[in-house]
Amino acid sequence: MTALAASPVIMQAQIARSQRRQVTRMGLFGLGVPEIAVIAGVVALIFGPSKLPELGKGLGKTVKSFQTAAKEFETELKQAAAEEDDEQKKLEADAKK
Numbered sequence: 001m002t003a004l005a006a007s008p009v010i011m012q013a014q015i016a017r018s019q020r021r022q023v024t025r026m027g028l029f030g031l032g033v034p035e036i037a038v039i040a041g042v043v044a045l046i047f048g049p050s051k052l053p054e055l056g057k058g059l060g061k062t063v064k065s066f067q068t069a070a071k072e073f074e075t076e077l078k079q080a081a082a083e084e085d086d087e088q089k090k091l092e093a094d095a096k097k
Helices: 002-022 033-047 052-096
Strands: none
8 A cells, every 4th residue: 555655756756857857958059068069070070170270260250140140130120119119109199189
């Protein structure tokens, strides 16, 4: 009888442990550290150590340009939303008159 009584408690503990294990941190583009390390190793084998600085520099410039474009896009969206809000407020004020 004690095995049956302890069974739900054991099941809950196992579920809690499995849920904790499922929480993972993702790095760049949803890849974890091991995946990024494997990709970096393959790139090093393909291009060789002499080309790695050039590839890193190019990758850095590309990432920076993507970040800049994303910031510009976000700024434009915020400006458009603010303009839309202002226009909506003007229409509401005119409707109350």
